[in-house]
Amino acid sequence: MTERPALPVASDGSDALQVAVRVAQAAGAEIERRLPDTIGAGAKERLGLTTKGGWNDRVTEVDKAAEDAALAVLTTAFPHHEIVGEESGAHGGDSPYRWYVDPIDGTRNFASGLPHICVSVGLWAYGEPTVGVLLDPIRRETFTAATGRGTAINGAPVTVSDESRMEEALLGFDIGYKGPEGKLLLAAVAELWPGFQSVRMMGSAALGITYAGCGRLELYAHHYVQPWDIAAAIVVVREAGGIATELNGGPLTPESRSIAAGAPRIHEQFLEATAGSLWRASAS
Secondary structure, three states: OOOOOOEEEEEOOOOOHHHHHHHHHHHHHHHHHHHHHHHHOHHHHOOOEEEOOOOOEEOHHHHHHHHHHHHHHHHHHHOEEEEEOOOOOEEOOOOOOEEEEEEEEEEHHHHHHOOOOOOEEEEEEOOEEEEEEEOOOOOEEEEEEOOEEEEEEEEEOOOOOOOOHHHHEEEEOOOOOHHHHHHHHHHHHHHHHHHOEEEEEOOOHHHHHHHHHOOOOOOOEEEEOOOOHHHHEEEEHHOOOOEEEOOOOOOOOOOOOEEEEOOOOHHHHHHHHHHHOHHHHHOO
């Protein structure tokens, strides 16, 4: 087996995990600066909330400012790496190192003053998820993970839940931006719910997956994700001892559009319980 290269190192001696933390902090500072604008009526107007891409896909001027701040740090540290930002698209040339940056995952939550958002910064090296940093600027929690280094919250090591029974498990999910599939998801959840202890709709796929990686959820599932939603959180789950796959159980790639992630036994039972469902078929 070919040994995977060590984490890339910037000119100042910082490795990719350290750089990813700084990138997330730069975006987080922009978000914190605008938190007062999320309070009370008129927040959406103050934040410049608009629609992009689809009827339920939103962006604010803060998303753009946060991404600009993040990319300024990242391009300085690794000028020759490829970077994919949710708001600005692809940057840089051909490189075995590709970064994915989501400046605010949970934009609709943010614009509504719901305190459940994160900055997501992930590095895929040679086609494999390698570094993941997610920053919750409201709870002031930084989730970090890198291949072979485990997962931590604010420096404290964490693992996935050790729960083995689905009836005692907490399931997180989101509807996403695709209407028909969202309806199928709600129907599937209605069937699944008696088999789970409880369910939660998160409003942030990246944070939902991350919560499944640190034991706050036993499992998170989504039928329509983008690469910047999952790139960092996959590393968090796997380094915490969890499993992350497509909804059909297949391996995740940057082109994957569905995910099931969390504790191994719950993941296995979830795939068994949803086998043959219209929801899973719609996501394949």
